[in-house]
Amino acid sequence: MARVFFPSCKIKADFPAESEDVRRYLEEQHGVTTTGCCKPCRTQLTDADQAVVICNNCAAIVEESSAAPTLTYVWELIDQDTNFPFPDHSGMQVTVQDCWAARERRGMQEAIRSLLHKMNIEVVEQEENFNRTRFHGRTLLNPCPPVNAKLAPRRYENGTSPMFTPMAEEEQSIYLTRHAEKLPADNVVCSCKPCRDGITSGGKTGIHILQLLFPKEQEIQND
Numbered sequence: 001m002a003r004v005f006f007p008s009c010k011i012k013a014d015f016p017a018e019s020e021d022v023r024r025y026l027e028e029q030h031g032v033t034t035t036g037c038c039k040p041c042r043t044q045l046t047d048a049d050q051a052v053v054i055c056n057n058c059a060a061i062v063e064e065s066s067a068a069p070t071l072t073y074v075w076e077l078i079d080q081d082t083n084f085p086f087p088d089h090s091g092m093q094v095t096v097q098d099c100w101a102a103r104e105r106r107g108m109q110e111a112i113r114s115l116l117h118k119m120n121i122e123v124v125e126q127e128e129n130f131n132r133t134r135f136h137g138r139t140l141l142n143p144c145p146p147v148n149a150k151l152a153p154r155r156y157e158n159g160t161s162p163m164f165t166p167m168a169e170e171e172q173s174i175y176l177t178r179h180a181e182k183l184p185a186d187n188v189v190c191s192c193k194p195c196r197d198g199i200t201s202g203g204k205t206g207i208h209i210l211q212l213l214f215p216k217e218q219e220i221q222n223d
Contacts, residue, residue, distance in 0.1 A: 003051075005032045179202055
């Protein structure tokens with residue numbers, strides 16, 4: 001069985017240094033082979049492969065439109081690694097923003113929280129967590145991208161999921177602000193780029209978990 005990592009084009013664009021760190025970690029510690037964008041590269045997978053993903057949309061596309069029988073998240077692999085050099089974030093308080101696109105992936109959601117605990121981070125849960133989440137940043141506030149509906153028809157209900165409620169940009173800003181105001185902590189940890197962008201647009205500090213696991217020179221507030 002080969003393990004093949006899909007690094008997410010958008011996450012690589014936002015976090016190039018951290019993405020390089022996680023790629024190197026997976027290749028050196030888990031023997032993972034890194035490929036490219038999930039849309040064209042999913043066809044390279046065989047029924048003897050396991051996909052390793054970092055993005056919830058990649059997960060849906062690979063799961064529904066590739067030959068690989070199983071997939072795992074980067075977060076689950078790191079959580080199982082007893083030798084991973086976890087940074088100490090000094091008891092910073094955060095809320096986790098679970099993503100609608102992965103609302104039923106309880107193993108991944110629990111791995112996120114386990115990783116935060118191992119980094120000395122206190123989680124203050126919001127009411128709409130785990131499978132109760134209805135948040136996906138601006139994604140659900142716009143029409144479903146046709147390519148996603150085609151490659152992950154179950155996830156997105158062929159693009160007709162009632163969760164997609166397109167609205168004007170001004171209405172989106174109001175929605176995101178109201179959502180952020182409900183969150184109990186000012187720092188909000190996401191494993192999803194649209195979620196992080198939406199939290200930041202709403203006025204809270206959106207932090208991708210990659211930033212915590214592979215910290216760089218930029219400071220993350222510990223308030």
